[in-house]
Amino acid sequence: MVRQGAGPEVTNSHSPILREVPPAAPDWKRRHVLDLDDFSRDEIEMVLDTAEAMREILGREIRRVPSLRGVTVVTLFYEASTRPRASFELAGKILGADVINLSAGGSSVEKGETLVDTVRTLQAIGADVVVMRHSSSGAPYLAARDLDAAIVNAGDGLHAHPTQALLDIFTLRSHLGDLRGKRIAIVGDVLHSRVARSDLWGLAAVGADVVLCGPPTLLPAVYLRPEGDRDRAKLPHARVELDLNRALQGADVVMTLRLQAERQRGGLLPSLREYSRLYEITEARLTRAAPNALVMHPGPMNEGVEIAPAVAHGSQSLVEEQVKNGVAIRMALLYLLSSRRPPAPAPKVKAAMLADR
Ligand code: CP
Numbered sequence: 001m002v003r004q005g006a007g008p009e010v011t012n013s014h015s016p017i018l019r020e021v022p023p024a025a026p027d028w029k030r031r032h033v034l035d036l037d038d039f040s041r042d043e044i045e046m047v048l049d050t051a052e053a054m055r056e057i058l059g060r061e062i063r064r065v066p067s068l069r070g071v072t073v074v075t076l077f078y079e080a081s082t083r084p085r086a087s088f089e090l091a092g093k094i095l096g097a098d099v100i101n102l103s104a105g106g107s108s109v110e111k112g113e114t115l116v117d118t119v120r121t122l123q124a125i126g127a128d129v130v131v132m133r134h135s136s137s138g139a140p141y142l143a144a145r146d147l148d149a150a151i152v153n154a155g156d157g158l159h160a161h162p163t164q165a166l167l168d169i170f171t172l173r174s175h176l177g178d179l180r181g182k183r184i185a186i187v188g189d190v191l192h193s194r195v196a197r198s199d200l201w202g203l204a205a206v207g208a209d210v211v212l213c214g215p216p217t218l219l220p221a222v223y224l225r226p227e228g229d230r231d232r233a234k235l236p237h238a239r240v241e242l243d244l245n246r247a248l249q250g251a252d253v254v255m256t257l258r259l260q261a262e263r264q265r266g267g268l269l270p271s272l273r274e275y276s277r278l279y280e281i282t283e284a285r286l287t288r289a290a291p292n293a294l295v296m297h298p299g300p301m302n303e304g305v306e307i308a309p310a311v312a313h314g315s316q317s318l319v320e321e322q323v324k325n326g327v328a329i330r331m332a333l334l335y336l337l338s339s340r341r342p343p344a345p346a347p348k349v350k351a352a353m354l355a356d357r
Pocket of ligand 1: 082
């Protein structure tokens with residue numbers, strides 16, 4: 001088990017490469033990471049504590065440990081990505097894994113191979129961990145159903161992006177410590193945001209107080225219903241505030257979301273100009289939040305639409321730190337999943353959270 005608040009244990013002091021390999025994590029029971037909806041607070045803390053040890057490795061002169069030597073990690077991306085794709089590859093390489101990168105273009109998917117056959121093929125060639133991004137909600141659950149390889153969801157449709165949520169919570173814990181009772185305003189296109197959904201589950205598990213804000217057409221309908229109705233939907237608790245100034249009032253953290261321009265064509269927004277007039281996080285609006293409130297964005301950003309450039313790159317912004325911490329979190333997940341190899345019951349395919357819309 002990685003010791004809380006301390007660097008990894010020294011296991012071999014003779015070799016500069018072999019020293020300080022993170023020790024095993026016997027308490028880790030999970031076979032896949034598909035979403036945070038069934039993560040306990042303790043499990044999230046275990047990932048964050050392991051990431052803390054990984055961050056120490058990232059600060060060394062030689063960023064290499066052999067913890068995952070002999071482990072094969074495949075990144076399988078059916079959708080564009082910069083951050084998760086690059087950071088999973090780097091995470092695997094720093095830990096000594098063999099890393100294979102595949103995208104739908106240029107693979108046999110172009111010849112019509114199914115998702116399950118593709119993942120079975122990867123398992124047959126020895127993949128231990130498959131990191132997957134897919135435009136269809138639920139695709140990683142399908143892949144995880146009959147396979148021994150560990151599946152990590154790097155974003156599926158509108159549904160979930162658990163590794164982004166873990167790196168967000170890790171970044172916030174580094175600045176704020178215990179997140180219980182901390183006020184987090186999530187602003188923007190919550191409806192189409194898999195990041196927001198996973199953050200909601202994760203932030204609820206660690207006890208944060210979340211306020212959702214955006215145009216009603218871009219908020220999940222279930223959050224616009226009375227609180228009792230929401231409880232029955234078994235969704236994480238969050239308050240809704242349609243007025244941005246009220247949502248920002250006293251917030252410790254302002255998390256803005258990418259406005260997906262394609263939504264405007266779907267008739268959900270009158271115009272981008274109208275959106276930014278009402279919901280863009282500007283320096284003036286940020287003064288409504290708590291003094292020195294932290295600003296986050298999962299990226300990629302539309303500067304001048306959901307976030308002003310001065311805020312995106314200002315002293316309160318954690319955007320670059322989020323990206324940096326993504327490597328430590330993904331190292332931690334690859335490490336923990338590789339430490340737990342025996343089979344466990346396969347997950348049920350889960351309906352997307354917005355099925356009622
Ligand atoms: N935050 C995130 O997942 O972004 P990209 O995949 O677009 O890099």
